[in-house]
Amino acid sequence: MATMADFRTSEKSWWCPGCGDFGVLAALQKALVELATEPENVALVAGIGCSGKIGNYINSYNLHVVHGRSLPAAQAVKLANRELTVLAAGGDGDGFAIGMGHYMHALRRNVDITYVVMDNQIYGLTKGQTSPTSDGGFHTKSTPNGNIEKSVNQMQLAIASGCGFVANGLSSNQKQLVQIIKQAIQFPGFALVNTYSPCVTFNKVNTYDFYKSELVNVDEDPTYDRHDKFAAMKMLMEHNELVTGIIYEDPNSTRYEDLVKGFKPEGIVNQKWEVDDETWNKVLAQYK
Amino acid sequence: MLKEVCWQIGGEQGGGLDSTVEVFNTVASRAGYYVYAYKTFASRIKGGHTDFTTRLSTERVQAPAAGVNLLVTLDQESIDLCARNVYPGAIILADEAINAKLPEGIDAKLLTMPLNKLTLALGNPLMKNNLVLGASAAFLGMPIDGFKTYATTRWGNKGEEFVALIHKSMQEGYDYVVANWPELRLEIEEGDGKERLLMIGNEAAALGALAGGCRTVFSYPITPASEIAESLVKIFPKVGGVAVQMEDELASIVACIGAGFTGARAMTATAGPGISLMQEAMGLAAMTETPVVIVDTQRGGPSTGMPTKQEQSDLMALAYGGHGDSPRIVLAPGSVGELIPMTAEAFNLADNYHCPVLIASDLAIALFQQTVEPEEAKLSSMPQINRGPLANPEELAGLARDVFQRYSKQVNENGVSARSLPGIKNGQFLATGAEHGAFGKVTESAANRVYMMDRRMRRIQNVNTEAVRYFGSENADIVVIGFGTTVGAAKESIAEIEAATGKKAGVLQIRLIYPVPVAQIQAYVKGAKAMVVESNATGQFSFMLKGAGYNPANLYSLLKYDGTLITVEEIRNAAMAVLNGEGQYFVSGGGQGVRKAADPTITLAAQEA
Ligand SMILES: Cc1ncc(C[n+]2csc(CCOP(=O)(O)OP(=O)(O)O)c2C)c(N)n1
Ligand code: SF4
Ligand SMILES: [Mg+2]
Numbered sequence: 001m002a003t004m005a006d007f008r009t010s011e012k013s014w015w016c017p018g019c020g021d022f023g024v025l026a027a028l029q030k031a032l033v034e035l036a037t038e039p040e041n042v043a044l045v046a047g048i049g050c051s052g053k054i055g056n057y058i059n060s061y062n063l064h065v066v067h068g069r070s071l072p073a074a075q076a077v078k079l080a081n082r083e084l085t086v087l088a089a090g091g092d093g094d095g096f097a098i099g100m101g102h103y104m105h106a107l108r109r110n111v112d113i114t115y116v117v118m119d120n121q122i123y124g125l126t127k128g129q130t131s132p133t134s135d136g137g138f139h140t141k142s143t144p145n146g147n148i149e150k151s152v153n154q155m156q157l158a159i160a161s162g163c164g165f166v167a168n169g170l171s172s173n174q175k176q177l178v179q180i181i182k183q184a185i186q187f188p189g190f191a192l193v194n195t196y197s198p199c200v201t202f203n204k205v206n207t208y209d210f211y212k213s214e215l216v217n218v219d220e221d222p223t224y225d226r227h228d229k230f231a232a233m234k235m236l237m238e239h240n241e242l243v244t245g246i247i248y249e250d251p252n253s254t255r256y257e258d259l260v261k262g263f264k265p266e267g268i269v270n271q272k273w274e275v276d277d278e279t280w281n282k283v284l285a286q287y288k
Numbered sequence: 289m290l291k292e293v294c295w296q297i298g299g300e301q302g303g304g305l306d307s308t309v310e311v312f313n314t315v316a317s318r319a320g321y322y323v324y325a326y327k328t329f330a331s332r333i334k335g336g337h338t339d340f341t342t343r344l345s346t347e348r349v350q351a352p353a354a355g356v357n358l359l360v361t362l363d364q365e366s367i368d369l370c371a372r373n374v375y376p377g378a379i380i381l382a383d384e385a386i387n388a389k390l391p392e393g394i395d396a397k398l399l400t401m402p403l404n405k406l407t408l409a410l411g412n413p414l415m416k417n418n419l420v421l422g423a424s425a426a427f428l429g430m431p432i433d434g435f436k437t438y439a440t441t442r443w444g445n446k447g448e449e450f451v452a453l454i455h456k457s458m459q460e461g462y463d464y465v466v467a468n469w470p471e472l473r474l475e476i477e478e479g480d481g482k483e484r485l486l487m488i489g490n491e492a493a494a495l496g497a498l499a500g501g502c503r504t505v506f507s508y509p510i511t512p513a514s515e516i517a518e519s520l521v522k523i524f525p526k527v528g529g530v531a532v533q534m535e536d537e538l539a540s541i542v543a544c545i546g547a548g549f550t551g552a553r554a555m556t557a558t559a560g561p562g563i564s565l566m567q568e569a570m571g572l573a574a575m576t577e578t579p580v581v582i583v584d585t586q587r588g589g590p591s592t593g594m595p596t597k598q599e600q601s602d603l604m605a606l607a608y609g610g611h612g613d614s615p616r617i618v619l620a621p622g623s624v625g626e627l628i629p630m631t632a633e634a635f636n637l638a639d640n641y642h643c644p645v646l647i648a649s650d651l652a653i654a655l656f657q658q659t660v661e662p663e664e665a666k667l668s669s670m671p672q673i674n675r676g677p678l679a680n681p682e683e684l685a686g687l688a689r690d691v692f693q694r695y696s697k698q699v700n701e702n703g704v705s706a707r708s709l710p711g712i713k714n715g716q717f718l719a720t721g722a723e724h725g726a727f728g729k730v731t732e733s734a735a736n737r738v739y740m741m742d743r744r745m746r747r748i749q750n751v752n753t754e755a756v757r758y759f760g761s762e763n764a765d766i767v768v769i770g771f772g773t774t775v776g777a778a779k780e781s782i783a784e785i786e787a788a789t790g791k792k793a794g795v796l797q798i799r800l801i802y803p804v805p806v807a808q809i810q811a812y813v814k815g816a817k818a819m820v821v822e823s824n825a826t827g828q829f830s831f832m833l834k835g836a837g838y839n840p841a842n843l844y845s846l847l848k849y850d851g852t853l854i855t856v857e858e859i860r861n862a863a864m865a866v867l868n869g870e871g872q873y874f875v876s877g878g879g880q881g882v883r884k885a886a887d888p889t890i891t892l893a894a895q896e897a
Contacts, residue, residue: 010690011729039689040713045546055718056730059689061710063549063576064720065542066568072506072539073546077710079530080504080552084710105535262525269551269709271528273501273673279526280667283498287485287660288318 020197023171031181045074047090051118068098075111081267107161120199128202164250165191189253219245292345294353298366302334308417309340317486320479325657350776415457422461429475485660489653494519496631499670503529506543516557537562541569551709557583567610574614576719579638585654597851601824607802618802622775625664639676652773677706693726703747755805760794771798781859804836819844831889850877
């Protein structure tokens with residue numbers, strides 16, 4: 001069985017000391033170990049950003065795509081070989097600015113992948129511009145007079161768009177985050193794992209302390225029913241998405257893969273692709 | 289008895305004309321005729337003029353006819369627009385109800401038939417089309433039974449009564465013509481009865497994908513590419529594949545890269561606007577050395593351009609588009625039939641050269657029905673699936689992790705090294721669009737950069753594929769160079785050029801657009817005059833040829849960019865002008881014939897300097 005060491009790489013980290021992404025990476029590795037997955041059976045597709053570098057630090061099959069497009073690639077990886085554990089990962093800009101067009105559709109398509117967002121409410125790699133999840137009034141290099149746009153509510157959006165698993169973690173709360181990621185991977189369909197992953201260099205407002213004092217943890221609330229969509233929406237709205245835990249889970253999720261006509265349980269890559277004469281002739285017959 | 293006839297029908301878009309034409313073409317094909325069917329249509333669903341033309345012949349035909357023998361018109365607009373293209377003495381059949389008038393100066397017989405009245409009597413508006421089919425069969429001397437048989441199989445599920453009504457309508461149309469114009473006949477020689485296939489290029493591409501082992505398609509609807517995915521979504525349940533309609537082309541191409549990285553054979557199909565959106569990710573495929581196949585059904589550009597009109601103006605975008613330097617392979621089919629094995633082969637090339645393989649189809653190949661010989665669609669003659677260099681799972685299992693180098697310097701003769709696929713133990717690596725070293729880890733070392741750039745570009749120096757095909761006379765005085773739809777007209781022009789000039793002519797079909805097979809082109813052209821015929825305004829292929837070192841002094845060109853197909857007559861006229869020494873560069877179209885032009889591949893600034 002694989003250990004933490006098996007999921008680590010020798011690559012020296014490019015992340016700043018204290019960056020939230022370290023915690024997300026560690027929790028992800030721990031979850032994979034606890035689920036008894038092997039590195040060769042994990043495919044991780046990452047976007048562009050500081051967060052997108054996560055693939056450099058995890059020993060798995062890693063595809064580092066262009067900015068904003070981790071989701072289309074990750075869904076296709078799963079469709080090409082559904083026997084794999086498929087993860088997508090990236091930042092708030094990657095997912096909800098340039099990649100927003102893909103996010104919406106991955107949510108409603110429900111391919112069985114897990115999407116881990118490292119939300120630091122800022123653009124890290126480009127050195128501190130506003131992000132779609134930045135709060136109103138937030139001062140950045142591109143909003144010197146304060147952000148005058150409203151922020152994206154990615155978790156409410158997910159629920160509204162039919163996503164069956166919506167969770168949020170804090171990178172420093174390892175115990176909870178590991179549990180969340182494990183359940184997300186086991187969920188039969190598209191699972192959103194948003195994480196607050198502080199950028200210690202460019203975001204001096206949304207810090208570890210900020211999140212610790214603001215976050216409401218639904219996992220610790222015995223009265224909270226995660227299968228209740230309306231309660232989930234209310235919770236997210238009331239607390240401006242500063243909620244952690246598994247916020248919504250659909251007990252009746254059906255994977256996209258299970259709805260594709262004629263789709264087989266065996267991964268496409270492991271099938272024989274040669275067409276037999278009978279099939280070929282049947283197809284040709286319509287052109288006669 | 290005629291060896292070939294050209295039948296045309298014009299009316300309002302959305303009025304069911306397309307299914308009438310489908311019946312006509314299928315029946316003609318089943319009777320053993322070769323069919324080439326083309327159409328004029330607009331980017332709207334209902335209303336507006338549309339016309340369909342079918343050239344049927346006892347010999348292979350692959351280009352528009354020079355004229356029309358029988359024109360069936362359902363409105364005056366169709367007469368106004370189409371009557372100019374009829375052969376002298378042609379028959380124009382119109383609905384009596386439209387009070388048809390023939391424009392002045394047209395040598396044709398205008399006949400009217402009470403289509404509306406007869407349709408009313410039959411009690412079903414759909415029957416007008418069947419009356420038309422019956423009447424057409426009578427004029428062309430095609431047995432009406434072929435039409436009836438087709439109707440029985442096609443609409444049998446709608447009940448005996450309905451089929452009987454169709455039969456009755458076809459017969460009435462047929463009998464009306466026989467009774468009223470017993471002398472007027474355009475009889476075509478009997479077809480040879482051989483069973484052939486009739487399909488559009490998009491269907492051929494889908495068949496090629498099926499044969500080539502493609503089981504994942506990610507695309508976004510666009511004219512004229514949509515039928516590729518629409519065909520595969522019907523086929524895939526039989527073989528366990530999946531065709532996903534993505535949210536856009538950005539997603540489509542990146543999804544193909546994801547599937548390709550995983551080891552599946554993936555394809556996307558699009559047209560110019562989609563190609564523009566895919567450029568960034570084509571670089572990603574090249575950088576990560578991931579196989580992907582992209583079909584581009586070129587249409588009038590730039591921007592929205594002319595979505596329903598023919599053009600071949602994406603060549604530059606396909607070969608050189610996007611930022612940075614990256615390898616691609618660009619193929620072009622010369623007919624619908626050729627697209628079947630070519631698409632299958634594209635997947636082998638992608639797996640062996642580890643870079644994007646693009647197929648430069650064009651609107652007329654994509655959407656116009658052509659006869660396909662059964663031999664061209666034989667499963668046993670399709671390229672065998674060849675996965676290219678793959679890591680051996682047993683071998684890797686015996687190694688430790690971090691030993692396998694995805695971007696190893698041990699490359700094969702194509703300049704690529706084996707790839708590992710997710711699921712293979714100890715094959716884990718990072719595939720990244722950032723510059724990287726042997727294990728895929730990011731590095732910006734200058735020496736590594738030079739190695740990696742050379743490694744990527746070197747692979748397309750020698751692409752092993754049938755790059756060109758030559759037709760016509762040996763030691764020709766003029767060689768017409770073409771690709772895509774233009775090849776059909778070029779081939780038919782050989783005899784006409786030779787008859788008109790007394791000189792020898794040949795056609796060199798370019799199947800590998802990029803990397804430009806310049807040495808092979810030179811070897812075929814030898815001392816002849818080379819005339820490139822392409823459907824674009826800037827002579828894109830000529831430009832690429834010059835860039836590849838072809839002697840510009842011996843490069844002649846004929847361009848057309850008005851949205852219509854290049855005709856046999858235009859190629860002949862341009863070839864005559866070239867052989868007479870009248871000029872080097874010619875354009876045609878836009879209501880004018882072939883005329884001299886300046887070298888379009890030289891920028892205005894350079895000309896002024
Ligand atoms: C097409 C394109 N546009 C812009 C960029 C520049 N860019 C790189 S990362 C990034 C934003 C990163 O922000 P986020 O996704 O939040 O990731 P973080 O660095 O904060 O983890 C941008 C704009 C790019 N790489 N590609
Ligand atoms: S800039 Fe911010 S997000 Fe990027 S590595 Fe540093 S702390 Fe992390
Ligand atoms: Mg960010």
